[in-house]
Amino acid sequence: MNYTLMILGMAAVTVAIKATIFVLGGRVAFPPWLQQALGFVPVTVLTAIIVPMVLAPHGEGLELSWRNPQLIAAIVAVLVCAATGRQLLTITIALLVFFGWQFAVLAN
Template sequence: MSATLTIVGMAAITFFIKAIIFILGDRVAFPPLLRQALAFVPVTVLTAIIVPMILAPHGKGLELGWHNPQLVAAAVAAMVCAATRHQLATIIVGLSVFFGWQFVLYG
């Protein structure tokens, strides 16, 4: 019962916050510094989700060696992204390296 109430409460709070933003619309103006800071939120959240999955894929500590396919693929994808600035190429190369490296290591 406690978990259900927690989920319902979180849903209500999320709905309330989003509803306020839609109701107030353009009547609320954020200061330029806050708007600039909010622009970094998606990148920060995505980084916070992805980095632990890359560095500790099994959740038992850091795996910083070449036996970690996630780390190898992320490093190659970062290099491709820096060189080409092409999202689709980065995704394709990253996934290809990940699955290829995993196949070579674990057959």
């Protein structure tokens, strides 16, 4: 029951914030520094979600080895993205590396 109340509370806070911004619309002007800071929120949240899944996929501590397919695929994704800047290509190659690594390396 404790987790249920926590989830419901987080949902209520999220809905309240989004509803307030939606209802107020363009009547509220954020200062430029806050607008700039809010631009970093999606990247920050996505990083906070992805990094633990890549570095500790089983939740038991860091797995910084070549046997971690998430880490290998993430490294390849960063390299492909840096080299090409193409999102769909990056996703496709990273998924192929991830599944190929699991099949070829971890199947043994």
